[in-house]
Amino acid sequence: xxxxRTIKVEAGRWPLLAxxxxxxxxxxxxxxxxxxxxxxxxxxxYLGFAWALLQPLAMLVVFILVFSKAAGIATGSIPYPLYAxxxxxxxxxxxxxxxxxxxxxxxxxxMIQKIYFPRLIIPLSxxxxxxVDFAISLLLILAMMLWYGFPFSANLWAFPFFLLxxxxxxxxxxxxxxxxxxxxxxLQHVIPFMVQFGLFLTPAAYPAEMVVSRLPEWGVVLYYxxxxxxxxxxxxxxxxxxxxxxxxxxxSYLTMGFVFVAGLYWFRRMERxxxxxx
Amino acid sequence: MKQDSAIQVWGLSKSYRxxxxxxxxxxxxxxxxxxxxxxxxxxxxxxxxxxxxxLEVSRGQxxxxxxxxxxxxxxxxxxxxxxxxxxxxxxxIHGRVASLLEVGTGFHxxxxxxxxxxxxxxxxxxxxxxxxxxxxxxxxxxxxxxxxDTPVKRYSSGMYVRLAFAVAAHLEPEVLIVDxxxxxxxxxxxxxxxxxxxxxxxxxxxxxxVSHNMGAVAQLCxxxxxxxxxxxxxxxxxxxxxxxxxxxxxxxxxxxIHRHGNRKVEFLSWELSHPExxxxxxxxxxDDLLICMRIRFNEKVDDLDLGLSLRNxxxxxxxxxLNHDEGLRLSGMPGDEVLVKVQLPEVFLAPGRYAWxxxxxxxxxxxxxIEDALGFSMVQGGRPSRTTIYPGNVxxxxxxxxxxxx
Numbered sequence: 001x002x003x004x005r006t007i008k009v010e011a012g013r014w015p016l017l018a019x020x021x022x023x024x025x026x027x028x029x030x031x032x033x034x035x036x037x038x039x040x041x042x043x044x045x046y047l048g049f050a051w052a053l054l055q056p057l058a059m060l061v062v063f064i065l066v067f068s069k070a071a072g073i074a075t076g077s078i079p080y081p082l083y084a085x086x087x088x089x090x091x092x093x094x095x096x097x098x099x100x101x102x103x104x105x106x107x108x109x110x111m112i113q114k115i116y117f118p119r120l121i122i123p124l125s126x127x128x129x130x131x132v133d134f135a136i137s138l139l140l141i142l143a144m145m146l147w148y149g150f151p152f153s154a155n156l157w158a159f160p161f162f163l164l165x166x167x168x169x170x171x172x173x174x175x176x177x178x179x180x181x182x183x184x185x186x187l188q189h190v191i192p193f194m195v196q197f198g199l200f201l202t203p204a205a206y207p208a209e210m211v212v213s214r215l216p217e218w219g220v221v222l223y224y225x226x227x228x229x230x231x232x233x234x235x236x237x238x239x240x241x242x243x244x245x246x247x248x249x250x251x252s253y254l255t256m257g258f259v260f261v262a263g264l265y266w267f268r269r270m271e272r273x274x275x276x277x278x
Numbered sequence: 279m280k281q282d283s284a285i286q287v288w289g290l291s292k293s294y295r296x297x298x299x300x301x302x303x304x305x306x307x308x309x310x311x312x313x314x315x316x317x318x319x320x321x322x323x324x325x326x327x328x329x330x331x332x333l334e335v336s337r338g339q340x341x342x343x344x345x346x347x348x349x350x351x352x353x354x355x356x357x358x359x360x361x362x363x364x365x366x367x368x369x370x371i372h373g374r375v376a377s378l379l380e381v382g383t384g385f386h387x388x389x390x391x392x393x394x395x396x397x398x399x400x401x402x403x404x405x406x407x408x409x410x411x412x413x414x415x416x417x418x419x420x421x422x423x424x425x426x427d428t429p430v431k432r433y434s435s436g437m438y439v440r441l442a443f444a445v446a447a448h449l450e451p452e453v454l455i456v457d458x459x460x461x462x463x464x465x466x467x468x469x470x471x472x473x474x475x476x477x478x479x480x481x482x483x484x485x486x487x488v489s490h491n492m493g494a495v496a497q498l499c500x501x502x503x504x505x506x507x508x509x510x511x512x513x514x515x516x517x518x519x520x521x522x523x524x525x526x527x528x529x530x531x532x533x534x535i536h537r538h539g540n541r542k543v544e545f546l547s548w549e550l551s552h553p554e555x556x557x558x559x560x561x562x563x564x565d566d567l568l569i570c571m572r573i574r575f576n577e578k579v580d581d582l583d584l585g586l587s588l589r590n591x592x593x594x595x596x597x598x599x600l601n602h603d604e605g606l607r608l609s610g611m612p613g614d615e616v617l618v619k620v621q622l623p624e625v626f627l628a629p630g631r632y633a634w635x636x637x638x639x640x641x642x643x644x645x646x647x648i649e650d651a652l653g654f655s656m657v658q659g660g661r662p663s664r665t666t667i668y669p670g671n672v673x674x675x676x677x678x679x680x681x682x683x684x
Binding site for chain 1: 366367380383405
């Protein structure tokens with residue numbers, strides 16, 4: 001309390017950076033909204049929080065059966081379950097944020113039409129909720145590494161970087177989709193498809209070399225336009241070693257940067273009319 | 279910028295596009311984009327919900343905003359609350375702002391009362407530390423302490439509203455923007471809310487208060503702004519603005535729904551008015567009503583019946599009046615015209631919509647019957663000084679002399 005401040009609003013003026021600074025002032029709201037989503041997620045389910053563990057494990061079993069046993073994909077010195085788990089961890093976070101953010105503004109319309117707060121808080125809170133599952137998956141990876149007696153790779157120094165790449169790709173895409181969906185509601189139906197296809201178009205359950213070596217160059221470039229293609233490769237390489245990201249991966253990192261900046265820009269542009277459109 | 283002003287608004291305007299919805303889909307947008315390239319005509323109209331609002335509210339002032347539905351009150355509040363963004367103009371607000379356009383924004387049914395207090399409080403702009411500090415007070419005010427750990431979806435609607443308002447009541451902003459959120463809960467709770475509002479106002483906070491309840495406005499506000507069609511049409515002392523608002527109500531036309539009869543005697547005109555303010559369609563409880571009807575005899579009729587029947591919005595007949603009731607006899611020769619005036623002193627109908635039907639008849643013969651000839655509404659804010667909403671199903675108020683003896 002006691003903060004003296006002046007609010008100034010002028011038609012036609014919507015500074016980009018001032019809006020970002022405001023997020024810091026509203027951090028309590030960000031935490032509370034994330035907490036709400038987290039609490040509500042497993043409310044009234046029998047297994048409760050155990051779902052956060054069961055989902056990735058079930059997925060892993062399917063991966064092992066399909067990619068390792070049936071298709072016989074080789075992952076070198078890294079045991080396949082560990083290989084797939086690392087890829088899946090990064091990809092699942094992206095899929096979660098994308099899936100949750102798409103509808104986020106629309107489902108928060110009750111709040112948006114009744115009270116002011118930086119709207120960016122909404123997709124941001126989804127990205128925070130996703131971190132819970134992400135952390136659990138990371139712990140699973142650690143447990144599996146212990147089980148297999150598999151050491152961290154020498155590339156661990158790069159892990160923070162690829163972690164950041166994963167988070168930023170997810171957040172950028174989430175922000176962009178949440179803003180786009182309010183104007184183009186069709187995306188509500190497109191996003192689940194993107195998540196489904198993305199799983200196959202991202203080297204989560206298989207090594208990227210398989211794609212790089214079999215596709216023509218333009219196909220590979222297209223493949224790496226997926227920001228998660230490079231992110232997943234780097235994420236796994238920094239943790240477990242194996243093949244470093246392909247030279248094409250820079251396309252992914254560029255896409256990531258573009259998606260993040262464009263997403264923020266687009267969101268800020270839409271922000272002031274959100275209450276009118278939703 | 280003056281030191282003592284809390285809110286300054288310059289030329290604030292807001293327009294909405296209407297009749298242009300195709301853009302919502304990707305395909306529609308692509309098609310629309312193509313069409314825009316090919317032609318210059320626009321498919322939408324602009325609707326100005328608010329135009330050129332200039333306003334200055336000084337620190338500590340309690341300002342009421344009144345106007346009919348669609349006059350722009352809520353748009354103004356939404357702009358000042360930054361929920362929506364102006365098309366033109368600018369404003370500045372000095373000090374910590376809280377806006378209450380609804381109680382219980384963001385409440386989640388799955389979460390407990392305790393969690394919702396934190397959720398809603400944060401949404402309204404309190405910090406978590408602040409909520410923790412006021413937590414006991416909030417719980418006390420709401421009276422739901424037994425159910426604090428029950429999900430709010432199991433609450434009765436009364437409990438829900440009480441909890442929601444309790445959070446809102448503990449905001450400590452310097453500038454408070456309130457929409458008609460007080461019209462919730464039972465009378466006792468409303469009184470509590472209104473009391474809290476008055477307290478906030480007395481503590482030297484700046485308050486912007488939108489309401490249809492003239493009684494509450496008259497009690498709380500020292501200055502009132504009247505909006506009409508998106509513009510400020512009156513700005514000044516509360517009493518003045520309220521009577522201006524009442525006289526703004528549209529003058530009744532001959533907007534009846536059904537008229538029948540053989541017209542041996544017929545109505546030429548009919549009008550509902552206030553003895554001092556002239557023709558009105560909105561009255562305060564306790565106002566005098568004046569009904570003037572000009573009738574013409576086309577044939578010779580002796581001792582006809584002029585009946586006035588009053589219905590409320592649900593179609594129930596509230597009363598029936600007849601010229602004979604008060605000893606007036608009406609007879610005439612062909613060509614005679616008579617102006618009949620009926621003054622009804624101190625009408626204490628419960629707030630709501632009403633309509634008078636008028637009929638000229640004799641025995642079973644209908645000469646001229648006009649159903650719902652004169653519509654009007656009764657609003658709070660007159661003689662009974664009650665500021666809370668009347669409970670449902672109340673039909674009339676009975677003015678009485680109350681005293682306490684010991």
